[in-house]
Amino acid sequence: MRKPHRLLLLTTLLALPLSSQADPSPERGRYLLQIAGCNDCHTAGYLLAPDKTPEQAWLLGDTLGWSGPWGTTYASNLRLILPRLSEEQWLQLARQAAYRPPMPNHALRIMEEDDLRSIHRFVVQLGAAGQPAPAALAPGQTPAGPAVLVPAPPAP
Secondary structure (H helix, E strand, C coil), rough: HHHHHHHHHHHHHCCCCCCCCCCCCCCHHHHHHHHHHHHHHHHHCCCCHHHCCCHHHCCCCCCCCECCCCCCEEECCHHHHHHCCCCHHHHHHHHHHCCCCCCCCHHHHHHCCCHHHHHHHHHHCCCCCCCCCCCCCCCCCCCCCHHHHHCCCCCC
């Protein structure tokens, strides 16, 4: 490689940002929701037909229950929750995530701040819509509608 090319390459590399993180944006939030699996639970029917679920139907919650030793959980309607929160309130909520299974709380707690901000901006851009998801049920209560049964782990 000739010296001018090396200098150009070095100058280009030095000009790149040190972090691969993008600035918070609704577009990044849309992408993150898709790759993080948020729609899999929080959007009815998405898990079975992700390419056929219109964006207007995203994150409206679901009436499909997730039943296990903890009772039955329903994925909440994020479109009714996030628009009511400031970005700072959303960050605090995400950092303290301790929701019922099968919510992957750890994913929210370790997510980069800019990514959480991007998710918030996308959900706010989608706008409030839909109805609240059904309330969680205590252990031993039978869900009225369909539910995925998650067995208890084997005893040690």
